[in-house]
Amino acid sequence: MSDVILSTKGLSKSFDGLRANHDIDFELYRHEVHALIGPNGAGKTTFVSMLIGRLRPTSGVMTFEGRDVTGLGAAARVKAGMAYTFxxxxxxxxxxxxxxxxxxxxxxxxxxxxxxxxxxxxxxLGGRAEEIAGDLSYGHQRLLEIAMGLAQRPALLILDEPTQGLAESEIAGFKALIRALAAETTILLIEHNMSVVMELADRITVLNFGEVLAQGSPEEIHHSSAVQSAYLGTGGDDAED
Ligand SMILES: Nc1ncnc2c1ncn2[C@@H]1O[C@H](COP(=O)(O)OP(=O)(O)OP(=O)(O)O)[C@@H](O)[C@H]1O
Structure with a gap:
């Protein structure tokens, strides 16, 4: 698991003086499921927007598959093997x-x-190929989006809030899907649902105030008092909501 597919060094983004991301060092290992979590406004969307080339960093560098991609735009990154769903x-x-x-x-x-x-x-969705996308349930539309990502044979699949709006029964199916996909691709999940994060992630990165607060296995994150007090706002004993 030590094969690094994507890394950032000192990645920072400011908006008119507001430090949305500050000095983020991050490594994603090939074939891991990595969850990016943090409270609202912690900087997750900003970070991912830089990873996929939609936002230019104020400073710092990014590599993907061993190549410096800091200056590449979004289309070039898709070609290089990154896919993402919104x-x-x-x-x-x-x-x-x-x-x-x-x-x-x-x-x-x-x-x-x-x-x-x-x-x-x-x-x-093999049996639904000819159905009109707009007629599908919301959950199935999200799965269709993942299929759109997979069709690009990505080396890295970035899923932004994939379980948002899904029913509990659909979430169970989603977890099984991610486990199956992890065998063939690397997955970065931006996710608020802590049970999904704790069950699926090999490693978790926690952002807070635009900085990396903690990084580790679900077990380590679960027991981190810094995470509990900053992210969950409890300082208490239960990281699962
Ligand atoms: N385009 C922008 N212009 C100015 N400020 C921005 C912009 N995008 C994000 N910010 C600010 O940067 C900070 C980080 O926001 P970001 O959306 O990255 O957080 P987040 O962790 O994704 O939050 P959420 O979980 O609510 O989606 C916030 O203070 C936000 O207001």
């Missing part, structure tokens, strides 16, 4: 599931039909 579903509501995934698969070239079929199958 907090809000971004499927094309009027297109079928097949067409949505095909749009993503075409970015990569190759056998689009085979990629689409495989991606839909992996998220459990």
């Amino acid at each position: 907090q809000i579903t971004s499927v094309f509501a009027k297109l079928s599931c097949h067409e949505n995934v095909a749009l993503a698969a075409r970015r990569l070239g190759g056998d689009v039909e085979a990629e689409v079929a495989s991606a839909l199958e992996r998220v459990g």
